[in-house]
Amino acid sequence: MSDRNQRITFARSPRGLPVPEDFGADETAIPAPGPGQFLSRTVYLSLDPYYRNVMKNSQIYQDRLAPGDVMVGETVAEVIESHHADYKPGDIVAVRNGWQQYAVSAGQGVRRIDPSLAPIATALGVLGMPGMTAYAGTVFLAAPLPGQTFVVSACTGPVGCAAGQIARHMGARVVGIAGSKEKCEYAVRALGFEACVNYKDGDLVAALKAACPDGIDVYFDNVGGSTLEAVTRNLAMGARIVLCGMIEAYSMDTPPPGPWLGPIVGARATMKGLVVYDHMHKFSEMQRVLSRWIREGSFTWRDDVTESLSRAPEAFCRLMRGQNFGKALVRVGAEPVIRQ
Numbered sequence: 001m002s003d004r005n006q007r008i009t010f011a012r013s014p015r016g017l018p019v020p021e022d023f024g025a026d027e028t029a030i031p032a033p034g035p036g037q038f039l040s041r042t043v044y045l046s047l048d049p050y051y052r053n054v055m056k057n058s059q060i061y062q063d064r065l066a067p068g069d070v071m072v073g074e075t076v077a078e079v080i081e082s083h084h085a086d087y088k089p090g091d092i093v094a095v096r097n098g099w100q101q102y103a104v105s106a107g108q109g110v111r112r113i114d115p116s117l118a119p120i121a122t123a124l125g126v127l128g129m130p131g132m133t134a135y136a137g138t139v140f141l142a143a144p145l146p147g148q149t150f151v152v153s154a155c156t157g158p159v160g161c162a163a164g165q166i167a168r169h170m171g172a173r174v175v176g177i178a179g180s181k182e183k184c185e186y187a188v189r190a191l192g193f194e195a196c197v198n199y200k201d202g203d204l205v206a207a208l209k210a211a212c213p214d215g216i217d218v219y220f221d222n223v224g225g226s227t228l229e230a231v232t233r234n235l236a237m238g239a240r241i242v243l244c245g246m247i248e249a250y251s252m253d254t255p256p257p258g259p260w261l262g263p264i265v266g267a268r269a270t271m272k273g274l275v276v277y278d279h280m281h282k283f284s285e286m287q288r289v290l291s292r293w294i295r296e297g298s299f300t301w302r303d304d305v306t307e308s309l310s311r312a313p314e315a316f317c318r319l320m321r322g323q324n325f326g327k328a329l330v331r332v333g334a335e336p337v338i339r340q
Contacts, residue, residue, distance in 0.1 A: 005030045008099035008312050010065040013056045017320055022055070023071065023313040033104045038084045040077035040105065042097045043335055045309070046124035047073070047316050047328035049245065071099035071312075074129065076113065076120050078336040087112075092336065094123045099312055101332055115338045117291040125158040125327035126294075126301045127287055129276060134162035135286040136279035137220055137242045138170070141272045146171030148217035149236070151208070153177040153227050155187050155196060156302065158327040159244060162290070163220045165299050168192055172218070175211045177204075177227060179322050186325075190300055204230040215267075220244060229259035235267035244274045302326030 009024040033039045054063045054072055063072045075097040079087050084107055087093065094111040097103035113123045125131065137159075144150045150167040154160040155176030164174045164187070176187040176196035184196035195211040197204065208216070208230060215236030221228050224246030231241075241264075264271065293299035304326040306315035312330045319328045 003030060004028070005100055005102045006309055007070050007101075008309060009067075010055065010069050010071055011067055014052065018052060018055070018313075018317050020313040020317060024068070025310065030102045031104045033081055033083050035083050036085075037104045037106050038082035038087045039080045039102060040093060040095055040097065041080050042075045042077045042101055042103070042309075042332040043092075044076040044121050044124055045073055045097075045099060045312060045330040045332050046075065046128070047312070047319050047324075047330065048130075049320065051316065052320055072096065073098050074124060075332070076123050077103075078333075090336070092120055092338075094128060099309065101309060117287065118294050120335070121303055121305075121327075121329055122294075122301065124329060125303065126162045126299075127290060130158035130327065131162050131290055132279065132283055132286050133244060133274065133276040134159045134166060134220075135290070136276055136282065137244055137274040138163045138166040140279060140282075141242045141274055142167070142218045142220060142240050144170055144172035144218045147173065149173050149175060149212050149214060150218045150220070151175045151177065151212065151216045151231060152220040152222070153199075153231075154222035154245070155191070155193065156183045156326060157222065157324075158301065160220070160222050161187075161191055161301055161326075163244075164193055165191055165293075166290075167218070167220075169293065169298070175208075175216075177208075183325060186302070190302075199227055199230075205233050208234045215239070218242070221246075232259055232261070232263040232269075235263055235269050237267055239267050239269040241269060241271040242274050243271060304328050306330045308332075 004027045007026055011024040012022050014022045077095050079089050079091040092113040095105050144167045150172040152160045152164045155164055155178050168174045174193045176193045177199055178184050179200050184198050187193045187196040197207040197211055216234050217236045219231045219241045221243050222245040304324040309332045
């Protein structure tokens, strides 16, 4: 353990897509935990598209950033020193340390990680908030029936891959939307999807019609914009649309024009907005179900890991350009030795 704490800070609100110059970096002394606090060492940092909205101080998030503040973010960390009754050195936790090597916490919002369930990095992906988002949106809002066609965009990301696999376990016919041949092949081969459409390869509307000849019963939307518009033109009667993410709009300074909603009316479709915090009381259920599928070998995922905290800005910019493949993580420190 060094005696300095490397941090990545917020420098300015991006204009359009973020660039590395929107971030800063500094070093401080490692903080000392006070009464009722613990100090933890960051192992993995989660990179998530919503950080782009936080960087423009969007009103829909509680986080606020001023120049020089540590970038916000959830992490997997190892407790190093503790004056907190519920946590001891060696515990592995999910905690909002932000983009830094060390941080203190009073325990609010901290989640203890069970390394026996799956690799600890999954606590930031399919067994963390992205997995909970996928589980809530698919099970509680979309509720696909056996044989129905379930389409999911950004289908190899942590939310999309989990949503599609959950729908597959529920008996749905799953079709993914992704941005490369490699990602589409992975969705079919590794995730078990019936088909996958590359939105960069020609006419998306025509490709969706070919992959979904009986129409789309459920659409789990992670991107919004032109992809959502293409899907609305091939809805089955009584279709459901779950609005989860709008990554196309996160880097726009003004909201994009919305799709024409006439097809929604014609298909008697239902659109629902998904906010994961409404369903957090089901978190243990999600972990129990998905971890069982992982142990059985019927559920998989992919991580896109960048080494070193200093490269986090570059990795975040790649994520926002859609150049990641899987859950975007930064390995900040060595994985701890897990005590059995």
